[in-house]
Amino acid sequence: MKARVFAWLLLAALAAPVRADDTMPPAPYAYRQLADPRAEAKAEALMETLRCLVCQSQSIADSDAPIAGDMRNQVRLRIARGEDPEEIRAWLVQRYGDYVTYAPRMTRLTWPLFAAPLGLLALAAVLLRRRFTGGRAA
Secondary structure, X not given: OHHHHHHHHHHHHHHHHHHOOOOXXXXXXXXXXXXXXXXXXXXXXXHHOEEOOOOOOOEOOOXXXXXXXXXXXXXXXXXXXXXXXXXHHHHHHHHHOHHHEXXXXXXXXXXXXXXXXXXXXXXXXXHHHHHXXXXXXX
């Protein structure tokens, strides 16, 4: 009897993620555009340059993830309030980190990412020069 109860409890625990559902309604401006066409164009241009945090290489404009909808809502609300798109980008970067933008800033933490390609190119040039000039000298 105890084994049967344990089996049912285990089955219910394993089935819980299947039953999980996003019960919160989407944010008001997640799927609705702003009334002002110029403000909406600003918002869409900014949303195209922001990365969805849970999708792989999708902008928040293209993603259907709930967090992308919340981010679209925040962008549209802040644009409607008159905030500059770069201020909104800075706020999102501060909140979610550099990963949220497709154009990361160069900081003391990210400079190796910018310097690595130049270093590899210099190393390749040195190796190629040794390869081609070393053979002729011998």
